[in-house]
Amino acid sequence: MKFDNIIIGGGLSGLTCGIKLAEQGKKCAIVSSGQSAIHFFSGSFDLLGKVNGEEVTNPLESMKFLPQQHPYQRVGLENIERLTDEALHLLIRAGLSFTGKADRNHYTLTPMGVMKPTWLTLNDFTSFDQKDSFPWKKAVILNFSGFLDFHTLFIKDGLKKFDINAQIKNVSMKQFEAIRKNPSEMRSTNIAKEFDKGNAIEEFAQKANLLSEGFDVVILPAVFGLFNKSVADQLKEKINKPVLLLPAIPPSVPGIRSQITLRERFQELGGTYLLGDNVEEGIFEDGRLLEIRTNNHGDIKFEADQFILASGSFYSKGIVATHDKLYEPIFGLDIDGDNNREEWFDEKFFNDQAFMRYGVKTDENFRALMNGEPVQNLFVAGSVLGGANPLKEGSGAGISLLTSLHAAEQILK
Template sequence: MNFDTVIIGGGLAGLVCGIKLQEKGQRCAIINNGQAAIDFSSGSLDLLSRLPDGKNVQNIDRTFAQLVEQAPQHPYSVLGQEVVLAKAREFEQLAQSLNLDLLGTLAQNHYRVTPLGGLRASWLSPNSVPTVLEGEAFAHDRIAILGIEGYHDFQPQMLADNLLQQAPFAHCEVSTGYLNIPELDQLRQAAREFRSVNIAQLLEHKLSFHNLVNEIKEAAKGASAVFLPACFGLDTQVFFTQLREATGLALFELPTLPPSLLGIRQHKQLRYRFEKSGGLMMNGDRALRAELDGNRVVKIYTEIHQDIAISAQHFVLASGSFFSNGLVAEFDRIYEPVFGADILEMADFAADKRLSWTHARFSQPQPYQSAGVIINSHCQVQKSGQFLQNLFAAGNVIGGYNGIELGCGSGVAVVTALWAAEQIGGGDEY
């Protein structure tokens, strides 16, 4: 099997990279070994929420120099400000063309409401999620937070109590309640199946839409805004939008415990675009090893195709971190399993020194969370001290940053994916 580009990893980074390459006329394949981190995400994307010194970021442009000074090994620092901002803008345009229903701009972070009633800085969020800007009050004075009877992954009272502690919601009158939705009774009898995905699947096929609209309106008790768990609309946001229009209320949805419907929707839309443009998804397969000729990758072998080589002109490593086995931790080492790429060492972390992997305090950011492969300013991957000519990396497999601590995981994924694709397939914009 021969392709122009083979991408290892079918998550956010791999799909964004594949979409751009396909639209530039390449023939691409994505080796996808299972669920990606995007299926467990909130649906919001972060570009950069805070600096390593703890300072909150409102505008990445104004704080980029500080990031480079404090974190010179961060992928953004390696790529440079011009590239990062250009690729972030490019993704905003791509998101619009994909109808991902995202709101936000790199000019200013906003704050999205979390399922526990906190506020988290974000770059882009689904337009169905409640958000506020810095220093602004929420637009509605009366909010009803409605859970679903028997569904424990969403706690209205806890959310309400915490929400009222946030300055943008201090002026609000918040009530709580529960929807019964009789169609869900069969799921209530099997608690393990009472999850957001199962609820959404059932409601799309067996729901009395009119009765649900009336139940929401009655439970709202005069509130103009209603917060619901993200359980309505499995493949797209269309079903939720129809609910919003039919109730005449400002309905908002919040992500629940994983798997997350908001992330799953985005994953499906990205995968649909990739396949519609001619890309091949090799699902349920896993890259095992690679053959090199000098500083070029020639072919790889996978779990399903162990005796059939997959060759390409270019390869993209978008396999993620430990969650998806893009990185593997054994007792005495952390390594990248397909190419044996060099792992980035930092001041407080070394891949072959186990005691450097963790911080003494459990609540502190852990050094292993910054583990990943070494790249240069073209996203080329380093192996044995040499950058491979046709192997690029994108997303969480790259080292030098803690995406959770800094609030930049999604941003790194899309920026490096688009930049790697440009190195491979040219530089035309969407």
């Protein structure tokens, strides 16, 4: 099978790159092993939250203080503002609606009751301009009886510093009795599917209105609508008080819904999405990747003019660590990381961990290096790149989006 471009990895990075290329008329395929980091989506995409441990207000301005090996620096700060605008419009064209600006972080309330700086927030969620204030004085935190993935006590304790009077109440509904019998089935996605059917919204809204009497705001877990994008909006219209949705423990309903939306956009543009498949090997010749073979397609070879590796970091097994080595498991590409295991991590868990900055080595055009030489038609994007600690910086989604768009631009030149 022959394509213009083949992307390895079907998460945020791979889908962004695939959509960008498909919008330009390229025949593209994405090979996706399955679950990606977007299933941990909190409702917001971060661009840059901290530099050297200090919280930043203007991500674009603060990027100049990042080290030269950081992906943002390598993309080029002169390109970043343009790419952030392009990323937002790509997401909007796909059917996702966000609030936020690249030159000023806003804040969202986390499931721990802490205000966190971020870049783009889905319109399902509530964004705040200030970190140290909360616009309501009395809050009711509603949870589903038997739902253990929404930690209401953490939220209540976190709101104390805002001098908020918060109370926790549980909602019982007949629709959820069956899945409550097995605690492993009382998960976010199963609750969301019940609301997708449409017959639970009215009853839940009535109960929420009754339980929220005397309160200023209703706080709920973000478990409304897995496939139906309108459920959260319908619910907000039926509840008489402002509604504040907070993420629950993954799998993330908004994350899965966002990935489905992006995948549908890619396929509408003519893209081929190979779900549940893994790239087993690649055939190289004269510094180029000629073809790949996948686990599900046996002897069928996939050829392309250009390839993009967007396979993720350690979580997605885009990079693998054993007791004695680090390696990229598909092609054996060069890794920018220390081979001495003792240097991989700090024994103090909350310190900056070196392994978080490890990734595939590339040249200045984001082409992968193999044995020190660039593979001419294999580009790298997303968290499989090295040079950043997304967890400490609050930069993961931004790196995925912007490096993918940058890689696509290199291909389209």
